[in-house]
Amino acid sequence: MADTLERIKCLIIGSGPAGYTAAIYAARADMHPVLYTGMEPGGQLTTTTEVDNFPGYPDGIDGPQMMVDLQKQAERFGTQVRIGMVTSVDLSKEIGGIHKATIDNATEVEAETVIISTGATAKYLGLPSEQKLRGGGVSACAVCDGFFYRGQEVAIVGGGDTAAEEATYLANICSKVTMLVRGDEMRASKAMQHRVTNCENIELRYNSEVDEVLGEQVVEGLRIKNNKTGESDEIAITGLFIAIGHKPNTEIFKDQLEMDSTGYLITEGKSTKTNLPGVFACGDVQDKEYRQAVTAAGTGCMAALDAERYLATIEKEVTA
Numbered sequence: 001m002a003d004t005l006e007r008i009k010c011l012i013i014g015s016g017p018a019g020y021t022a023a024i025y026a027a028r029a030d031m032h033p034v035l036y037t038g039m040e041p042g043g044q045l046t047t048t049t050e051v052d053n054f055p056g057y058p059d060g061i062d063g064p065q066m067m068v069d070l071q072k073q074a075e076r077f078g079t080q081v082r083i084g085m086v087t088s089v090d091l092s093k094e095i096g097g098i099h100k101a102t103i104d105n106a107t108e109v110e111a112e113t114v115i116i117s118t119g120a121t122a123k124y125l126g127l128p129s130e131q132k133l134r135g136g137g138v139s140a141c142a143v144c145d146g147f148f149y150r151g152q153e154v155a156i157v158g159g160g161d162t163a164a165e166e167a168t169y170l171a172n173i174c175s176k177v178t179m180l181v182r183g184d185e186m187r188a189s190k191a192m193q194h195r196v197t198n199c200e201n202i203e204l205r206y207n208s209e210v211d212e213v214l215g216e217q218v219v220e221g222l223r224i225k226n227n228k229t230g231e232s233d234e235i236a237i238t239g240l241f242i243a244i245g246h247k248p249n250t251e252i253f254k255d256q257l258e259m260d261s262t263g264y265l266i267t268e269g270k271s272t273k274t275n276l277p278g279v280f281a282c283g284d285v286q287d288k289e290y291r292q293a294v295t296a297a298g299t300g301c302m303a304a305l306d307a308e309r310y311l312a313t314i315e316k317e318v319t320a
């Protein structure tokens with residue numbers, strides 16, 4: 001059985017840009033937030049070397065350094081940042097109810113509000129050569145990293161709407177984009193398919209899978225296998241973009257919070273409110289559209305403001 005440690009005003013789950021921004025706002029609003037980092041302290045940006053598009057860093061910033069800065073800023077106003085994983089939750093359905101979270105299967109925390117910022121994990125192919133070259137030319141985010149391959153030849157893996165959109169994005173920056181689709185047609189909408197086929201510098205290859213990413217320190221090429229004929233060939237590229245989907249980190253909220261068919265948390269209108277009172281969601285865990293650090297941070301701010309307003313409403317009801 002878990003030990004009950006304490007009751008807090010605001011529990012923040014996740015230490016990416018959304019969680020730390022929520023923490024900055026919640027701490028400044030005297031909500032004394034406690035933030036659990038999860039398995040990836042600092043979140044997805046700790047897996048990239050250069051962030052060039054976050055406002056306020058004119059020369060760009062190293063991803064892990066940016067997250068250290070955000071943590072320091074959250075701590076400056078009193079956020080307690082704790083290493084730990086929320087392993088289960090028992091969320092109240094009542095307005096003003098107390099939510100429970102278990103940390104590392106051991107300690108229980110009770111919270112008046114919960115801000116969920118557990119992010120989403122990009123899916124990779126799982127090839128050893130791909131894993132070796134992550135950060136050395138293999139990326140799961142074309143919008144984030146495409147700029148570094150300006151005028152160069154790249155490849156993208158995937159056949160859905162996101163892959164199609166990212167391929168056309170890359171086609172505007174890179175000299176050539178080879179798009180590898182595993183099946184004999186794309187899953188993307190017809191409109192997106194037209195956008196891809198209308199780009200002169202996108203070469204579409206169906207029934208094609210990455211056999212190996214070539215290069216020692218950086219990507220130099222790809223060996224591609226045709227899964228129908230079994231034949232392989234090699235192409236020279238400097239960047240490989242994986243666009244085969246993301247998995248939102250929402251397992252622990254199943255059967256308690258409303259999610260879409262792919263597991264993303266659903267929030268109400270323009271707010272960060274979930275279907276349960278006092279529980280808010282921000283960042284990539286509720287956003288499969290934009291998935292950027294700055295949008296995650298923006299919704300982190302919104303979640304803290306929503307939580308603060310929720311607490312104020314309850315306190316007003318209690319004193320009325």
Ligand SMILES: Cc1cc2nc3c(=O)[nH]c(=O)nc-3n(C[C@H](O)[C@H](O)[C@H](O)COP(=O)(O)OP(=O)(O)OC[C@H]3O[C@@H](n4cnc5c(N)ncnc54)[C@H](O)[C@@H]3O)c2cc1C
Pocket residue numbers: 013014015016017018019036037038039040041042043044045047048050051052053054084085086087117118119120121122139140141144145249252282283284285291292293294296
């Ligand atoms: C390789 C790469 C490069 C990128 N480059 C850029 C870029 O240049 N610019 C840009 O704007 N965006 C970039 N992005 C996208 C950006 O990283 C994300 O949009 C952003 O990090 C989302 O922030 P988040 O706070 O929602 O979640 P995340 O950063 O995904 O953080 C989620 C956090 O939740 C924690 N967590 C998960 N489950 C639990 C749990 N059960 N208990 C406790 N904690 C938990 C994790 O440990 C992690 O700390 C990049 C993404 C990748 C993968």
